[in-house]
Amino acid sequence: MEDKQSRELRLEQEEEEEHAKVDVLKYVFGFVEIAVVKCAIELGIADTIESHGSPMTLLELSSALSCDPSPLYRIMRVLVHLKIFKEKPATQLGPKVFAQTPLSKWLLKSGQNSMAALILLESSPVMLAPWHGLTARIQGISNPAFEAVHGEDVWSYAAANPDHSKLINKAMACDARVTVPAVIESCLEVFKGIETIADVGGGDGTTLRLLVEACPWIQGINFDLPHVVSVARECDRMKNVGGDMFDSVPKADAVIMRWVLHDWGDDECIRILKKCREAIPEDKGKVIIVEAVIDEKDEKEDIKLTNVRLMLDMTSNVFLSISLSFNVLTTYETEPMDGS
Numbered sequence: 533m534e535d536k537q538s539r540e541l542r543l544e545q546e547e548e549e550e551h552a553k554v555d556v557l558k559y560v561f562g563f564v565e566i567a568v569v570k571c572a573i574e575l576g577i578a579d580t581i582e583s584h585g586s587p588m589t590l591l592e593l594s595s596a597l598s599c600d601p602s603p604l605y606r607i608m609r610v611l612v613h614l615k616i617f618k619e620k621p622a623t624q625l626g627p628k629v630f631a632q633t634p635l636s637k638w639l640l641k642s643g644q645n646s647m648a649a650l651i652l653l654e655s656s657p658v659m660l661a662p663w664h665g666l667t668a669r670i671q672g673i674s675n676p677a678f679e680a681v682h683g684e685d686v687w688s689y690a691a692a693n694p695d696h697s698k699l700i701n702k703a704m705a706c707d708a709r710v711t712v713p714a715v716i717e718s719c720l721e722v723f724k725g726i727e728t729i730a731d732v733g734g735g736d737g738t739t740l741r742l743l744v745e746a747c748p749w750i751q752g753i754n755f756d757l758p759h760v761v762s763v764a765r766e767c768d769r770m771k772n773v774g775g776d777m778f779d780s781v782p783k784a785d786a787v788i789m790r791w792v793l794h795d796w797g798d799d800e801c802i803r804i805l806k807k808c809r810e811a812i813p814e815d816k817g818k819v820i821i822v823e824a825v826i827d828e829k830d831e832k833e834d835i836k837l838t839n840v841r842l843m844l845d846m847t848s849n850v851f852l853s854i855s856l857s858f859n860v861l862t863t864y865e866t867e868p869m870d871g872s
């Protein structure tokens with residue numbers, strides 16, 4: 533006869549098998565979530581409800597978006613299931629309505645908290661195609677998968693394709709608008725005493741603009757590839773300089789790099805850091821790195837953030853040279869170089 537312990541173990545295994553039967557279907561249809569969210573952004577569903585000023589019925593929404601109500605309803609049903617929008621029950625006076633949630637507001641096409649550009653970048657055909665080369669990449673058969681598909685690395689491709697470059701810059705800017713104020717608020721001490729700072733790989737200058745606005749004692753240089761800075765915005769106490777960080781970095785009291793090193797392998801990171809070291813004063817220079825860090829030993833980590841860090845690391849693996857990822861602000865005070 534089965535004892536209590538064996539019975540419990542058997543029931544636990546049966547339960548796990550039941551869950552697995554359903555869980556595996558996530559991988560059959562996983563791509564649909566991204567496609568539906570992308571569609572919601574492209575249609576401007578969140579923007580339409582926002583400018584309407586109150587929740588909308590299906591007919592109001594379909595008329596505002598010039599869509600057939602039936603397919604729109606099916607998209608809305610998924611978006612409600614994903615808790616991106618809320619469906620509020622019908623009242624005596626009218627039918628059910630669709631309302632914004634904190635999550636749908638991240639899908640607005642513009643504004644302080646918009647992540648739309650980053651979602652549109654990552655779900656663009658250009659960025660999705662390389663994922664088909666992940667296996668070959670892991671087996672070491674191919675170059676970074678982006679190069680294998682597009683024939684050149686991400687940055688050369690962006691230089692030759694202004695629309696894609698614009699999408700990258702917009703995507704980076706929307707993330708910067710969210711993370712940079714948090715970095716400044718929690719690490720203001722780091723920026724005290726810095727008179728000039730170069731943002732290396734600074735994109736369209738959003739990070740630096742937020743920094744000089746919050747720290748009026750700082751003058752900034754936004755440094756990036758020439759095709760990027762040629763379309764970057766100018767603002768007070770900040771200028772744009774084009775160049776290649778593997779050749780040299782503009783001289784300043786400090787260098788900041790946000791989301792740059794994770795794009796490169798160890799050898800390239802060392803070359804970039806040496807150029808940063810040459811650009812700052814011997815005795816009091818700073819290199820400030822803002823990155824995602826995977827801490828495999830931290831068992832108390834927020835599981836959702838760990839998920840984001842691991843996924844970000846996979847994008848580095850597919851698109852670029854191999855690297856680990858970081859997510860904290862780290863500063864290195866300068867020390868005399870020993871030539872290594």
Ligand SMILES: C[S@@+](CC[C@H](N)C(=O)[O-])C[C@H]1O[C@@H](n2cnc3c(N)ncnc32)[C@H](O)[C@@H]1O
Nearest residue numbers: 687704708733734735756757775776777790791
């Ligand atoms: C992931 S983006 C980060 C943008 C920006 N730091 C931010 O946080 O929004 C990486 C940036 O590095 C720039 N970059 C790539 N290669 C470069 C190079 N050789 N010299 C200077 N910038 C480079 C890219 O053009 C891009 O703007």
